[in-house]
Amino acid sequence: MIPFNKPYYSGKEKSYIAKAMETKILTGDMKMIRDCESFLESKYHFKKVFLTNSCTMALEISALVVDIQPGDEVILPSYTYVSTANAFALRGAKLIFTDSKSNHPNMDEKLIESLITDKTKAIVLVHYAGVSCDFSMIQNLAKKHNLFIIEDAAQCIDSYYLDSPIGTLGDIACFSFHETKNIHCGEGGFIAINNPTLLEKTEIIRNKGTNRTAFARGEVAKYEWIDLGFSSMPSAISAAFLFSQLEKIEKVQKKRLRLWKNYFKILKPLQKSKQIQLPFIPKYASNNAHIFYFICSSEIERNDLISFLDSNGIQAVFHYQSLHASPYYKSKHDNRTLANADKYSQCLVRMPLFYDLKTDEQEFICSKVIEFYSK
Numbered sequence: 039m040i041p042f043n044k045p046y047y048s049g050k051e052k053s054y055i056a057k058a059m060e061t062k063i064l065t066g067d068m069k070m071i072r073d074c075e076s077f078l079e080s081k082y083h084f085k086k087v088f089l090t091n092s093c094t095m096a097l098e099i100s101a102l103v104v105d106i107q108p109g110d111e112v113i114l115p116s117y118t119y120v121s122t123a124n125a126f127a128l129r130g131a132k133l134i135f136t137d138s139k140s141n142h143p144n145m146d147e148k149l150i151e152s153l154i155t156d157k158t159k160a161i162v163l164v165h166y167a168g169v170s171c172d173f174s175m176i177q178n179l180a181k182k183h184n185l186f187i188i189e190d191a192a193q194c195i196d197s198y199y200l201d202s203p204i205g206t207l208g209d210i211a212c213f214s215f216h217e218t219k220n221i222h223c224g225e226g227g228f229i230a231i232n233n234p235t236l237l238e239k240t241e242i243i244r245n246k247g248t249n250r251t252a253f254a255r256g257e258v259a260k261y262e263w264i265d266l267g268f269s270s271m272p273s274a275i276s277a278a279f280l281f282s283q284l285e286k287i288e289k290v291q292k293k294r295l296r297l298w299k300n301y302f303k304i305l306k307p308l309q310k311s312k313q314i315q316l317p318f319i320p321k322y323a324s325n326n327a328h329i330f331y332f333i334c335s336s337e338i339e340r341n342d343l344i345s346f347l348d349s350n351g352i353q354a355v356f357h358y359q360s361l362h363a364s365p366y367y368k369s370k371h372d373n374r375t376l377a378n379a380d381k382y383s384q385c386l387v388r389m390p391l392f393y394d395l396k397t398d399e400q401e402f403i404c405s406k407v408i409e410f411y412s413k
Contacts, residue, residue, distance in 0.1 A: 040403065042353040045217040045224075046290060046393040050282040058278040070277040075228070077284050082196075082203040084211070084230035086237055088244050089277060093192045093214035093227035095270045097125035100210045100229060102243050102266060103236050104160055104186045106131050113153050114162035114190075115145035116362040116379040122164055122190045123361050131159070135362040135371065138378040141318045142166070143386070146378070147175040154179070160186040163208065168326035169319055170199040173207050186210070192227070195220055196291050198324040209233040210240075215280055220294060220328055221287055223280035226272050243267040293393055294327035297400060301330045301389060304404040308332075313411045330389045331357070337384035343410050344387060350406045353390060359383045 058070050075087040090096045106112065108130030114122055116135035123133055134153050136145040143166040150161060161180060163171050180187045187208035191197075194204040195213060205211030210233070215226035231240050241251050247267025252258050272280075283290075302316060309316045315333035319325050334340040340356060347354045360379040362371045389403060 040352045040390050040395075040399050041392075042355050042388065042390050043218050044392040044394050045222060046220070046283065046286075048282045048286045050285070051279045054278040054282045055275050058274040061274065064274045065271070068274045068277070070274045070281060071271065074277050074281050074284060077281070078228065078230075081287075083206055084203075084232065085206075085234065086231045086240075088229050088231070088240060089272055089280075090227045090229055090244065090270045091272045091276070092225055093190070093212050093216070094121040094125070095268060096212035096227045096229035097121055097188075097190060098128065099240065099243050099268060099270060100188050100212060101125045101129045101131070102268075103210065103231075103240050104188065106159060109157060110159040111155060111157040112160050112162055113150055113158060115143075115164050116360045116376050117143050117145075117166070117358050117382050118164040118190065118361065119192070119358060120361065120364075121192075122162060123367075126160075126162070132157070133361075133367065133370075134158070135367075135374075135376060135379075137374075137376040138382055140378055141315075142169065142320070143379075143382045144169065144171050147172045147179075150176070151179055154183050154185070158183065158185060160188050162188045162190060164190045164192075165194050165197065165204055167317065167329040167331065168193045168195075168197040168204070168324075169317075170194075170197060170204050170323040172320070172322060173199045173202075174322075177207065186233075188212070191230075192216075193219065193326075193328045195326065195328075196287060197326040197328075200322050205230045206232055209236060220290055220326065221280070221283040223272070223276045223283070226276050226280060239265065244270050290393055291326065294391065295325070297391055297395055298325065298327035298330050300397075300400060301391075301404065304401070305332065305407060308408065308411055327391070330391045331386050332389075333382070334385045334387060340385050340387050343407070346410050347403070347406055352403050352406060355388050357382070357386050357388060 078087045106129040112126045112131045113134045139146045189208040189211035191211045192214035197204040211230040215222045247265045250261040253261035308314045360383045
């Protein structure tokens with residue numbers, strides 16, 4: 039079986055973990071955690087990075103940081119992972135789901151302004167497959183209506199909007215280092231703060247609502263409970279694992295981009311014959327090769343394709359199910375039809391894409407996709 043995903047290993051994870059273990063202290067804001075944060079700040083120019091134990095936790099921190107209260111409205115895409123919505127639903131927010139674009143799973147920026155009310159507190163972006171939303175339009179809306187921009191950038195390491203790294207243009211950005219991501223530490227993430235007015239509060243919330251980090255710097259005589267908060271830091275072992283991967287990010291990206299482009303090239307005739315719709319990359323966005331997907335003509339066709347590939351030893355998968363139509367939220371939705379989000383839920387299929395995928399394996403996958411459509 040060719041798996042959908044196989045986690046990347048740099049080869050230095052064990053030695054870096056051993057080095058972290060030698061310190062005898064594996065919890066708290068330790069040097070290995072700060073090394074990872076400094077690397078990300080230096081390479082991608084985030085104002086401030088706080089490593090977390092998951093992207094989900096980073097999103098939950100962001101909802102507290104911008105002070106989401108019961109009744110506040112948050113605009114977000116329906117086609118996304120449940121963590122995007124959960125973080126704000128947990129604070130009592132009313133979720134206003136937005137449809138996707140016809141040519142890309144990202145939320146349709148043109149629909150956002152019509153959904154803004156005097157209760158709207160934030161716009162939550164999801165850059166699907168590491169492909170940026172149109173920031174210029176969203177920034178103008180946020181400025182006009184005095185809204186926070188929070189980016190669910192789970193899939194976006196090493197992605198760009200024009201010349202700016204994703205995660206540097208919103209107030210807050212949340213990234214994932216889950217093992218399915220380009221680089222990872224099994225389970226992990228970080229929150230990037232670009233709005234300086236949110237920095238101190240984030241530091242407190244991230245550390246159980248205390249000023250313990252300020253205490254460690256010698257800025258206060260004792261640490262106390264200041265605000266609500268989370269136990270959100272990863273261990274030094276996770277950070278050591280991650281740092282070994284951060285050092286290899288350019289190598290990883292080069293290989294993944296080659297695989298992504300090869301998929302596109304081989305399968306392009308199927309798009310020309312209008313049998314599938316290949317990924318669309320806007321001119322303002324880069325491609326970090328996190329996901330290679332395409333759109334089938336129907337849910338039946340998509341499911342038949344997945345079954346056909348599985349019978350040939352290939353694990354292909356579908357992705358998100360529209361949150362506005364989910365069992366939990368369906369009765370709470372305002373009955374707007376979000377046709378594009380539903381289309382991607384029903385018709386999008388993802389191909390295996392990981393660092394160790396061999397050229398002959400990829401060619402075999404493509405040959406079976408072409409065989410399916412030649413019937």
